[in-house]
Amino acid sequence: MTRAGPGPAAIPAGPSLARPRARAVGWAAHPVGAVAVAVVLVAIAVPVVAVLLRAVRIDGAWSGEALSRMLGSPRTWRLIAVTVAQAAASTALTLVVGLPVAWVLARYRFAGRGAVRTVVLVPFVLPTVVIGAAIASVLGPSGPLDLRGSWWAVLAAHLCFNLAVVVRIVSAALEDLDPDLESAARLLGAGPVAAARRVLLPAVAPAVAASSIVVFLFCLTSFGVIVILGGGAVTTVEVEIWVRATQQFDLPGAAVLAALQVAAVVATLVVYGRVAGRRRVAVATGAPGGRRPRGAGEWAGVGVAVAAVAVVVGFPLLALVERSLRVGDGYGLAHWTGLGSATAGTGLAVSPVDAVVVSVITATVAATWSVLVAVPAASVAARRPGGVADRVLLVPLGVSATTLGLGLLLVAGRPPFDLRRAWWLVPLAQALVAVPLVVRSVAPALREVPDSVRDAAAVLGADGRSRWWRVELPMVRPAVVAGAGLALVACLGEFGATVFLARADRPTVPVAVERLMSRPGEAGFGQAMALSCVLVALCGVLLWLLDRAGSRSRGGGLRLGL
Amino acid sequence: MTRRSRVLMASVGLLVAVLVAACGGDDGGDAAPTAGDEPREVVIVTYDAFALPARAAAEFEEETGATIRVVASGDAGSMLTKALLSAGAPEGDVLFGVDNTLAGRVTSEDLLEPFTPREAADVPEAVRLPGELGDLLTPIDTGDVCVNVDAAWFTERNLTPPATFGDLADPAYRDLLVVPSPVTSSPGLAFLIGTVASEGDDGWETFWQRLQDNGVRVRPSWDDAYFTDYTVSGGDRPLIVSYASSPPVEVVLGEGVTEPRSTVMEATCVRQVEYAGVLAGAAEPELAEQLVAFMLGAEWQSELPLTNFVFPVVPGTALPPEFERWAATPEDPLTIDATEIDARRDEWIEQWRSIME
Numbered sequence: 068m069t070r071a072g073p074g075p076a077a078i079p080a081g082p083s084l085a086r087p088r089a090r091a092v093g094w095a096a097h098p099v100g101a102v103a104v105a106v107v108l109v110a111i112a113v114p115v116v117a118v119l120l121r122a123v124r125i126d127g128a129w130s131g132e133a134l135s136r137m138l139g140s141p142r143t144w145r146l147i148a149v150t151v152a153q154a155a156a157s158t159a160l161t162l163v164v165g166l167p168v169a170w171v172l173a174r175y176r177f178a179g180r181g182a183v184r185t186v187v188l189v190p191f192v193l194p195t196v197v198i199g200a201a202i203a204s205v206l207g208p209s210g211p212l213d214l215r216g217s218w219w220a221v222l223a224a225h226l227c228f229n230l231a232v233v234v235r236i237v238s239a240a241l242e243d244l245d246p247d248l249e250s251a252a253r254l255l256g257a258g259p260v261a262a263a264r265r266v267l268l269p270a271v272a273p274a275v276a277a278s279s280i281v282v283f284l285f286c287l288t289s290f291g292v293i294v295i296l297g298g299g300a301v302t303t304v305e306v307e308i309w310v311r312a313t314q315q316f317d318l319p320g321a322a323v324l325a326a327l328q329v330a331a332v333v334a335t336l337v338v339y340g341r342v343a344g345r346r347r348v349a350v351a352t353g354a355p356g357g358r359r360p361r362g363a364g365e366w367a368g369v370g371v372a373v374a375a376v377a378v379v380v381g382f383p384l385l386a387l388v389e390r391s392l393r394v395g396d397g398y399g400l401a402h403w404t405g406l407g408s409a410t411a412g413t414g415l416a417v418s419p420v421d422a423v424v425v426s427v428i429t430a431t432v433a434a435t436w437s438v439l440v441a442v443p444a445a446s447v448a449a450r451r452p453g454g455v456a457d458r459v460l461l462v463p464l465g466v467s468a469t470t471l472g473l474g475l476l477l478v479a480g481r482p483p484f485d486l487r488r489a490w491w492l493v494p495l496a497q498a499l500v501a502v503p504l505v506v507r508s509v510a511p512a513l514r515e516v517p518d519s520v521r522d523a524a525a526v527l528g529a530d531g532r533s534r535w536w537r538v539e540l541p542m543v544r545p546a547v548v549a550g551a552g553l554a555l556v557a558c559l560g561e562f563g564a565t566v567f568l569a570r571a572d573r574p575t576v577p578v579a580v581e582r583l584m585s586r587p588g589e590a591g592f593g594q595a596m597a598l599s600c601v602l603v604a605l606c607g608v609l610l611w612l613l614d615r616a617g618s619r620s621r622g623g624g625l626r627l628g629l
Numbered sequence: 630m631t632r633r634s635r636v637l638m639a640s641v642g643l644l645v646a647v648l649v650a651a652c653g654g655d656d657g658g659d660a661a662p663t664a665g666d667e668p669r670e671v672v673i674v675t676y677d678a679f680a681l682p683a684r685a686a687a688e689f690e691e692e693t694g695a696t697i698r699v700v701a702s703g704d705a706g707s708m709l710t711k712a713l714l715s716a717g718a719p720e721g722d723v724l725f726g727v728d729n730t731l732a733g734r735v736t737s738e739d740l741l742e743p744f745t746p747r748e749a750a751d752v753p754e755a756v757r758l759p760g761e762l763g764d765l766l767t768p769i770d771t772g773d774v775c776v777n778v779d780a781a782w783f784t785e786r787n788l789t790p791p792a793t794f795g796d797l798a799d800p801a802y803r804d805l806l807v808v809p810s811p812v813t814s815s816p817g818l819a820f821l822i823g824t825v826a827s828e829g830d831d832g833w834e835t836f837w838q839r840l841q842d843n844g845v846r847v848r849p850s851w852d853d854a855y856f857t858d859y860t861v862s863g864g865d866r867p868l869i870v871s872y873a874s875s876p877p878v879e880v881v882l883g884e885g886v887t888e889p890r891s892t893v894m895e896a897t898c899v900r901q902v903e904y905a906g907v908l909a910g911a912a913e914p915e916l917a918e919q920l921v922a923f924m925l926g927a928e929w930q931s932e933l934p935l936t937n938f939v940f941p942v943v944p945g946t947a948l949p950p951e952f953e954r955w956a957a958t959p960e961d962p963l964t965i966d967a968t969e970i971d972a973r974r975d976e977w978i979e980q981w982r983s984i985m986e
Contacts, residue, residue, distance in 0.1 A: 142983050299810060299849030302986075313703075314813045315978060316710045316734060476714055487718040571674075571702035571711070571720055585703075586677070586852055 100447035103440045104456045107502055110495070111462055114474025115329070121477065122322035133319030147327065150303040153218060154286035157225035161282050162275070164226060164375055165233030171372035172234065173241035175365065176357045183376050184235075190380055191231035192553070193606055194560025196577040198228050199295030200584060200599040201383035204390040206296075207592075216298030224292040227379050229282040236281075240274030242357075273342060280339045287331060288467045291562040291577065295584055304328050305563070308469045313567070318477075325470040332465040384603065391596035395589070402593030406601070415582050415591075417572060419598045422579035427605070429575055430558035433497035437554045440498070441505035442547055446535070448506055449513035460506045463499050468563025472496055476567050493575070496564035501554035508550030512543040552613040556606050576602050669695040671916040672721030674908065676708045676815075677701045678852070679726060682932035689923050695916050704850055705815035709734060712908070716740040719908035722917035725769070725924075729902045730818045732762055733971020741765040741906040742914065746922035751943050756902045758967055766904035769924045770939040773873035773962050774819040775898040776806070779860045781890040782867035791868065793896050794827050798839035806840070807858040807866040809851040811981055815901070816851045820870045821981055822970060823899035826963040837984050847985060861890050873898055874938040877955040881935060893957035900962040903939065 122133050137143050172184060190198055202224040206214040214220040244267065252262040290305045297306065304324050311321035360366050394401045406419040415422075441460075448457040463471075475496055479486040486492060516539055524534045540547075562577040569578050576598060583595035671693075673681075679701060686697050700721050702708050709731055712724055716738035727735060735741055743764040749757070756768040776797065778790045791802050809817035828836045846866060848854040855871060858864035861879065872878075876889035905924055907917040923929055930941035934952050941948075948956075 140979075140983070142986065298853070299813060299847070310812065313707050313710050313714075315706075315975065316713055316737070317975065480714065480716075480718065487715050567714075571700045572698075582703075585850070 097443070097447045097450070100443040100445075100456075103444035104447055104459055106440055107444060107463070107499070108459050110499055111466060111471070114471055114478050115466055116474075117477045118322050118325045118470050118474040119329075120322075121318045122326055125319050130319075133323050137320055137323040143324070143327075146302070146304055146307055146324075147331075150287065150305075151331075153221065153225075153303065154283050154289075156218075157222050157229070157286040158279050158282045160222055160226050161229045161233050162279060164379060165230050165278075166237060166275070167368070168230070168372045168375055169234045169237035169241060171369050173238040174246075174357050175360045175369055177360060177369055179373070180357075183373055184238075186380055187234050187376055188231045189384070189607075189610075190227045191229070192556050192610055193228075194562060194577050194602055195224075195228065195289070195291030196295060196560070196562050196580045197387075197599045197602050198224050198383075199292040200580055200595055201387040202227060202292075203296060203584065204386040204596060205383050210386070210390075215296055216300035218301055220296040221289075221293055221301060223379075224296055225282075225286050225289065227383055228292065229285055230376070230379055232281050232285075233275075233278045236278040237271060237274045240271050244270040276342045277339065280335060280342060284332065284335050284339070284465075287335065288328070288563075290467070290469060291581070294562075294581060304331075305467055305469055308467070308473070309563075309566070312469075312473050318473075321473065325467070325473070328467050328470065329465075332467065336461070336465050387596055387599055387603070391593060391600050394593065402590075402597040405590070405594055406597055415574070415579055415594075417574065417579075419576075419579055419583075419594055419601075422574050422576050422598070423601055423605075425573050426559055426575040426577075426602075429494050430497065430555055430561075432491070433494035433558040433561075434501060434551055434555040436494065436498040437501035437505050437558075438547065438551045441502045441550065441554075442509055442540075444502070445506045445509040446513055446539070449510040457510070460503055462503075464503045468496075468500060468561065469567065471499060472564030472567030475564065488570075493565055493568045494558075496568055497558040497561045498554075500561050500564060501557045504553045504557055505547075505550035508553060509543055509546045512546035513539065516542050549613055552609050556609050559602065559605060559609075669693075669913060669916060670698055671695050671723065671913050671920050672698045672700055673723045673725050673920070674700050674702075674708065674712055674719065674721040675725045676705045677703060678937075680936040682929055682936045685923070685926075685928035685932045688928050689920065692923075693916060693919060695913070697920070704813060706731060706813060706818070713738045713740055717910045719910050722908055722911035722913045723905055723920050724908050725903070725905045727766060727904050727906070728815055728819070729758070729900070729904075729967050730815060730822055730970055730974065732758055732766055732904060732967055733974070735765055735906065736761060739909050742909050742911070744907045744918050744921060746918070746925060748922055748925035748943075751925070753942075753944060756942055758904070762967065766906045767921055767925070768902050768942045769905050770903050770930075770933050770937065770942050772901050772903070772939040773898040773957070773959055774816045774823065774870065774901055775873050775957065775959070776820075776894040777859075777869050777871040777875050777891045778894060779867035779890055780892045782860050790892070790894075792894060794824065794836065797845075797868070797897075798836060798843050800843060802843070802868065804844035804846075805866055806843075806868040806870075807846040807848060807854045807864070808870040809854045810847050810849050811978055813849045814851050816870060816872065818974070818978070819899045819901050820897075821977060822965055822974075823897060823963045825977060826899070826965050827897075834980060834984060837981060841985055872938065873957040873959065874934070874940070874952065876957070877951040878938050880951050880955060881938075881949075889955055893959075895957055895959045898957070898959040898962040900964045902942070 123129060123131065125132060168183075168187070172180060190201075202220055203215060204210060206212050206220045206223060214223075249262050249266050252266050253259070257265060287303075288305050289303065290309070293301065293303055293306050294309070302310065304327060308321045308324045308328065311317040311324065360369050391402050392398045392400070408418045409415060444456065444460055448454070448460050451457060475492060476487065479489070479492055520538060520542075521534055524538045529537065559575075560577055561575075562581070565575050566578050566581065569575055574582065580595045580598050580602070583591040583598065673679075679699065681697065681699055690696055698721075702711050702720075705726050705728060709724075709727055712719065713734065724735075724741065744767070745764060746767060749767050752768050756771055757763050758766055758768075776791075780790060783790045791797055791799065796802060797806055808820060811817040811821035824836055825833045827833075846854075846858060848858060851871065854866075854869055855875075856862045856864075858866045859869045859871075860867045871891075873893050876891045876893060879889040879891060880886050905921045907914060907921060911917045925943055927943075927946065930943045930946045933939050933941050934949050940952075940956075940958075
């Protein structure tokens with residue numbers, strides 16, 4: 068991926084490549100930012116270390132019992148193999164569907180292209196629990212096919228969720244590739260295959276590789292989807308951590324698995340760093356080009372791509388709505404009106420509406436905190452791309468949410484303070500999960516602030532603080548808003564950590580959806596569907612606001628967080 | 630900064646303000662308990678399926694002036710784990726629903742305060758726990774976990790229903806049994822323990838291997854198995870690990886059902902005892918003790934069968950007619966000493982998982 072020559076490096080890329088090189092400035096110049104980075108580091112490291120310690124410290128003494136028990140069990144290795152295999156299969160499936168869609172969206176102009184691009188993105192920003200519920204409405208009990216408890220349902224959900232990653236990243240790379248280059252190659256005597264191999268492939272391969280790794284990573288640590296759809300029959304390392312910790316009360320065993328999970332994620336991130344490190348992977352932000360399709364063949368291609376998106380993304384979301392309205396053999400609003408009160412037999416102690424209130428409050432607090440920490444942290448990260456700060460701020464993306472949740476629970480229960488009752492534990496976990504999203508949104512925008520502007524402000528007598536408040540921050544405000552919105556959406560949907568920390572009488576919406584779905588019977592399922600629709604609506608409104616903001620300003624809008 | 634983005638910022642700000650206001654309204658209920666004249670509240674931490682005996686609860690509330698609230702989280706196993714992970718900072722005052730298959734776990738953290746109500750003297754020795762566990766946990770009800778048979782299903786096909794554990798592994802009954810997982814379900818764990826008690830240390834693993842070969846289906850919870858797979862609820866499996874009290878429940882809950890479809894395989898019955906205890910760090914320790922004692926009173930005990938479909942633990946409590954008529958009361962249910970269960974449970978579960986998964 069680091070080949071030189073007429074590869075992607077020679078191809079004009081997005082504005083971020085052309086930015087003036089930022090000067091290395093010591094951490095001392097950004098005391099607040101340095102503190103923010105340190106806060107993130109400590110807040111992540113403490114719970115993770117607490118979990119890892121549990122693997123080797125049992126009842127206050129060092130012990131290799133859990134390590135030898137878990138590592139010596141063939142089941143552990145089978146579990147790891149299955150986890151990696153399902154992630155690989157999901158990635159392959161997503162590429163098979165995503166690449167043609169990306170091609171069509173990048174190369175052809177047709178009515179509804181913008182809509183397709185947006186629709187593809189919707190599941191990616193929806194909570195995984197909702198994706199699980201949506202797929203369950205199609206591939207679950209009384210859906211056209213009951214595949215719950217099979218890997219097919221999980222693969223379908225992973226495809227739905229991750230399609231956006233492949234489509235957006237690869238189509239951006241395709242759009243950056245000047246079609247004239249291919250024509251030029253043909254004119255110079257290259258056959259269509261040779262032209263594709265020599266021009267297209269080098270340009271697109273890094274994007275394909277990067278998007279594959281991102282998808283692989285998401286599937287490796289996938290949790291909500293599998294909890295909802297697995298039915299206990301299919302499981303992965305991430306789910307097994309949860310089962311061991313919460314069902315078997317085998318914390319040392321869970322800790323060993325968490326350590327293996329961290330190792331796998333770090334390995335994946337290292338590979339990602341190699342692929343994407345030197346070269347920023349473009350994400351579509353500019354106006355798409357392309358031409359109108361010609362001939363029946365090209366139109367058929369467009370049709371197939373649109374149909375694929377409709378089936379993979381549109382259908383489950385519509386089915387979700389349909390199932391929320393299905394009461395008995397007919398249709399009605401019973402599941403919706405039932406949201407106002409706790410219904411016996413649904414496994415939920417509070418009313419679903421209470422869960423919505425808890426979710427919104429928690430996510431708002433969490434998103435606010437993540438912005439307060441991430442924006443100063445981003446100012447440090449932006450100074451040295453790939454530097455220590457930049458990497459530290461990526462860590463929360465790699466730590467599995469269940470490990471984080473379990474770790475926070477263990478740490479919070481440790482004397483001298485017992486914080487497990489503290490209301491801020493859940494928002495803290497969610498804020499940590501959201502920090503990288505905000506940083507990824509704000510840091511690139513900060514890098515795009517030309518040094519000349521800072522210099523001019525300095526020459527005019529502005530000190531560091533007023534340069535930040537009066538020059539830099541106003542220039543990156545759209546990116547901050549976008550990051551905050553993305554953080555809010557992520558916090559609303561956070562499940563892996565929240566499920567450990569939420570008290571039974573204060574569930575968030577994703578936790579409530581899982582509780583409702585884990586009980587058989589129409590009442591629970593219908594309410595879960597209705598509640599998922601509420602969450603979709605909440606996220607939808609936020610995204611719509613964001614997209615409006617993003618389309619009006621440079622540096623705003625949605626970035627995929629990586 | 631365009632006008633539009635300012636409008637956006639304003640609307641986001643407004644949203645936040647509304648949310649914070651909503652937050653203020655909600656937080657009041659969550660504040661620390663007992664501010665003098667405020668009504669006191671006693672909270673039962675239990676599993677999802679628990680149904681509060683309403684009449685008895687109302688009586689308790691009248692007597693004490695406190696209200697009872699139920700906080701349920703998952704199956705008995707996950708409820709207990711959650712309680713253990715929050716030991717010392719409990720989500721309530723009384724822990725209810727730990728059974729003899731899980732009881733030993735309560736001592737792995739300082740989860741409960743020792744408390745034995747006076748009324749516990751009435752409880753038969755057989756259901757009480759030995760030693761330290763006995764000081765922490767008070768038995769409230771018993772039930773038997775048994776394989777239920779959809780007798781009508783077998784009659785329609787002119788088949789003889791199975792009668793013993795061995796029959797369940799017989800190819801004649803292939804693909805007919807559904808069980809809840811012992812990892813995530815307490816009746817599932819009780820059934821696993823029953824197979825150990827019945828088939829012995831050197832036989833139970835082979836037995837499960839044979840069950841596996843015979844097409845046993847494992848579901849994460851009893852609810853899943855009963856309501857999705859059992860033929861009586863419209864599923865495709867006429868044999869299920871359920872309760873001795875499931876047949877009368879069909880009559881009690883079914884509209885116009887006068888006779889249950891299910892019968893019970895008595896040879897498979899395993900005794901389950903459910904306990905209550907006072908949570909360490911409870912906000913209302915006195916009320917908690919009062920409530921645990923009240924659970925052994927006649928009102929609570931006599932209401933248990935028709936609310937939770939279990940048998941009262943206090944001898945002489947009158948049973949409802951449906952129970953008298955239809956509930957199986959195995960003379961000699963399988964049982965394993967709670968101490969031994971505690972010592973070997975995790976090993977059994979691990980073994981079971983390596984056979985079945």
